Amino acid sequence: MNIQEMELMNILKCHSYKRQRDLSEVSGYSLGKVNSMLKSLTEQEYLDEKLHLTEKARQLYEMHRPKQAIILAAGSGMRMVPINVEVPKGMLEVKNEPLIERIICQLREIQVTDIKIVVGFMKEQYEYLIDKYNVILVFNEHYATRNNLYSLAKVKECLENAYIIPCDIWCEESPFSSFELYSWYMVNEQEDEESMIKINRKRELRTVGEMENGNRMIGIAYVCTEEARRLKKKIEEMTGYKRYNHVFWEEAAFVQDRMLFYPKVVSSQKVFEINTLEELRDLDENSDQLNSELLDIISNTLSCDLKEIVEIEALKKGMTNRSFRFRCKNKRYIMRIPGEGTGEMINRSQEYNVYQVVGKEGICDPVCYINPDNGYKITEFLENARVCDPMNPRDVKRCMDYLREVHQKRFEVEHTFDIFLQIEQYESYWKGEKSIYRDYIETKNKMYELKRYIDSQEKEWTLTHIDAVPDNFLFVNDRIYLIDWEYAGMQDPHVDVAMFAIYSMYDRDKVEELIDAYFENHCPEEVRTKIYCYIAVCGFLWSNWCEYKRICGVEFGEYSLRQYRYAKEYYKIAKERISHE
The missing domain is CATH 1.10.10 (Arc Repressor Mutant, subunit A)
Known part of the structure; x- marks a missing residue:
């Protein structure tokens, strides 16, 4: 058939x-x-x-009768900024009803009551569904670092005669039926350049060519027994490899260039995927989630109506924060939202005081709003800006000249950034867990050996950026801005040179060039040795920071490993130089 x-x-x-x-x-x-x-x-x-x-x-x-359903609700829905800070995407309300409750009720209408919800981000907000609908919650501990292939892997034993449903879908009419005859995957009639699949003449779903647009993928699927077994086997194979960490589950549903499922085509006016605030606003302008604290902050700061906040888009997730860009009254802005674990790691009141100093001097990007309690910040978006290329000597020289000028202004604040105190503090955040490095204690003792040399050196104490890395130098036409001062405090300014080097992952030759650029080829040898010490201890500092972030579910790959290597390798270099002084 x-x-x-x-x-x-x-x-x-x-x-x-x-x-x-x-x-x-x-x-x-x-x-x-x-x-x-x-x-x-x-x-x-x-x-x-x-x-x-x-x-x-x-x-x-x-x-082929439907027996169960899987709802994928683990992700943070980064494209839903700023709402995703306050509720998980499955709890978005359309017409006074949470998306996930509407899905559950539509399933129950066809007597599908065996419902498993894979949760992760803000998982606690889904807990009440257990009592209300007798659903089962399955926790995906990798929700922050892997895509929904891993969510489906958590319930791979439950795929036979099952619906797979993303939680951010709103269907005007129920897409589910008390009878099914074949496995299908839902698309609509619209073309989508981001889609990987297209309906061919044989009514099959096939991968698109490089220059083709596909059919808009909705994400709802029905899986019969035979396809469930094949899908399960493919999921088991793929989740064994890191290269699949960031893929969607649909990639497991392909055999060469053909999907295991037939297409089920629905009207784009009947089924809505809600990925952004503006899509929610278009569907239900009275949704309670549009009464967002963050939107109110923007509205009050920029003296605008909520409807004037448009073109909202999430920016690449940073190491410390989430940010999103938006347009208001023909001007673009960026709002920063502190990320996981930053409440312990960064003193937002101290950051606020730093911005009161550097903001007045025009050194950083223009700050429109900053909250000293929670760290929310709104800045003007600098059009046509680019970051420093650490492999471009001209870029690096301009950054070092600018950094030196900032240091020479001798700005002062009331707090310091004590590197060794921070090392101990980050370690305390591990909550009793041991370091993942076998020789951690030995390496830590070596850092304290270097501390004795650092403490013996003369220093010029001034406001130091601490995170003066290439990505925080913005080139805009003929001028430079130094942004993101959240770690800044009183410290030896030469720490900033070390920080630039380790973030750029420089080898020793590049470090030498960097030091020469900052000191205009007149760096005293004892200062050079001190900077090598800073490279070691700051590498150790950020390695500790990465270990804490790993506990929070954020992984930095090569960056964390390289920071630990800087600690060990530059300890040797510094000790050798010290012995010859």
Whole structure:
């Protein structure tokens, strides 16, 4: 039985059509095609002479009857900024009803009550559903670092005769049925350049070519037994490799260039995927989630109506914060939202005081709003800006000249950034866990050896950026801005040179060039040795920082490993230089 015949069977199950012409009008197939399919279905004994379903057909429907459902609700929905800071995307309300509750109720209407919800981000907000609907919550501990392939892997034993549903879908009419005949994946009629699949002439879902647009992928699927077994096997294979950490589950549903499922096409006016605040606003301008604290802050700061806040888009997730860009009154801005674990790591009141100093001097990007309690910040978006290229000597020289000028202004604040105190503090955040490095204690003791040398050196104490890395130097036309002062405090300014080096992952030759650029080829040897010490201890500092972030579910890959290597390698270099002084 082919897809067209199965679609015709579904029509006949719902309605008792007697005339082929009526079936042609309802199905969209030509009269000749309908007659041919009816003949084939009769010969296969799925229909009798009166076009009624036979016992064989009823058994086939029973074999494929929906038995369970999986709702994928683990992700943070970064594109839903700023709402995603306050609620998980499955709890967005449309017409006074949470998205996930609407999905659950539509499933229960067809007697599908075995419902598993894979949760992660703000998982606690889904807990009440256990009592209200008797659902099962499954926790995906990798929700922050991996895509939804891993969510589906958590419930891979529950794929047979199951619906797979993303939680950020709103369907005007229920997309579910008490009977199914084949595995399908839902798309709509719109073209989408981000889609990986397209319906071909054989009514199959195939991968798009490099220059093609695909059909808009909705994400809802129904999986019958045979396809469930194949999908499960593919998921097990893929989740064994890191290269699949960031893929969607749909990639496991392909055999070469063809999807395991047939297409189910719905109207773009019937099913809505809600990825952004503006999509939510278009669907329900009275949604409670539009009464967002963050939107109110923007509105009050910029003296604008909420509807004037448009073109909201999440920016790449940074190491410390989440940020999103938006437009208001023909001008673009960036709002920063502190990330996981930053409440312990950064004193926002101290950061506020730093911005009161550097903001007045025009050194950083223009700050419109900063909250000293929670760290929310709004800055003007600098159009046509680019970051420093650490491999471009001219860029590096300009940054070092600018950094030196900032240091020479001798700004002062009331707090310091004590590197060794921070090392101990970050370590305390591990909450009793041991370091992942076997020789951590030995390496830590070596850092304290270097501390004795650092403490013995003369220093010029001034406001130091601490995070003066290439990405925080913005080139805008003929001037430079130094942004993101959240770690700043009183310290030896030469720490900033060390920080630039380790973030750029420089080798020793590049470090030498960097020091020469900052000191204009006049760096005293004892200062050079001190900077090598800073490279070691700051590498150790950020390694500790990365270990804490790892506990919070954020992984930095090579960056964290390289920071630990800086600690060990530059300890040797510094000790050798010290011994010759």
